[in-house]
Amino acid sequence: MNRDFAGLLHQTGLKATHSRISVLEIIADRDAAISQPTLEKMMGDEVDRVTLYRILKTFEEKGIVHKVIDLHGTANYAICSSQCSVHEHHDEHFHFNCTNCDKVYCLNDLHLPAIQIPQGFVTSSVSLSITGVCKNCNQQS
Amino acid sequence: MNRDFAGLLHQTGLKATHSRISVLEIIADRDAAISQPTLEKMMGDEVDRVTLYRILKTFEEKGIVHKVIDLHGTANYAICSSQCSVHEHHDEHFHFNCTNCDKVYCLNDLHLPAIQIPQGFVTSSVSLSITGVCKNCNQQS
DNA sequence: TACATAACGCAATAATGTTGCATTTTATTA
DNA sequence: TAATAAAATGCAACATTATTGCGTTATGTA
Ligand SMILES: [Mn+2]
Ligand SMILES: [Mn+2]
Ligand SMILES: [Zn+2]
Ligand SMILES: [Zn+2]
Secondary structure, three states: OOOOHHHHHHHOOOOOOHHHHHHHHHHHOOOOEEEHHHHHHHHHHHOOHHHHHHHHHHHHHHOOEEEEEOOOOOEEEEEOOOOOOOOOOOOOOEEEEEOOOOOEEEEOOOOOOOOOOOOOOEEEEEEEEEEEEOHHHHHHO | OOOOHHHHHHHOOOOOOHHHHHHHHHHHOOOOEEEHHHHHHHHHHHOOHHHHHHHHHHHHHOOOEEEEEOOOOOEEEEEOOOOOOOOOOOOOOEEEEEOOOOOEEEEOOOOOOOOOOOOOOEEEEEEEEEEEEOHHHHHHO
8 A cells, every 4th residue: 555645635636634644544554444443543632523524535535445334324434446547436345344452454356246136227326335344353263 | 904003913922002003004904014104204203213113013922023134224114914923923024125216125935945044054044135126116207 | 935725623413223110012821 | 991010211411523614823925
């Protein structure tokens, strides 16, 4: 992952504020998506709650992060693949929800065969979410 | 769909209260899952908000309805297939989220090919959710 | 260094969800 | 039908997640 967060922000026309860089440092440094509540706790007093919401929303709009709703309905965030931009997200991949540690993993390499949906319905995107126990949690038990 | 809601409730060891029967009447009468906020508005003063939460939770535990988290993270509820029980849900089917009317359709007949997940991860369930525009909304435009 | 504006912090408010406890409803039994 | 025990409900209080408006501060640039 690119470490020049200030550069990344400038590229998308955003100012490189301390808050934004802190958020990027946390999100980029993980093998799994991070939930909004966890992120909020990690940021603590460093960033106002409202600012955090606004940062995440902006990042999503600019194609810097993508949001994944997990099986509990909680918002989780992960860094986008490099092809994403303000115009379009190009990371329609699938996700693994661990029921033990509640992490959400992006399964970037998984490919889904074509799906036959009913007559009259038009698909714009497909989201596959797998529930189970992750590698980490399996090894610990 | 079975119309003997009192009987259904008695079968699962639940008392057939007015509130529960009202909820069943609303949920059973749709071609799509209904969201908690919509349900709450439809019930109005007839049922207390807290009671509604408790009814939905009980129904889920007893295998009467199943919950689907839609793409916004909102809880939606639909009647279970007849095989579901307090012991186990047997309706692991897929869902279609309409971006126009926000309805969530259960795609009961869809079957998903086997999926190859990474080494060390163990799958317990798979949830496929398709986003697009539903038949109804396509016909109106 | 000065400036314009983007971003932030704070206060207020809304929506969603949970818990404890007193009261009412339901099903059963007398 | 009337009495009873347990289940379910309603209400109050509270927690969490999310949004909006507005004055203040930080950022990038000239
Ligand atoms: Mn992802
Ligand atoms: Mn369903
Ligand atoms: Zn795990
Ligand atoms: Zn629709």
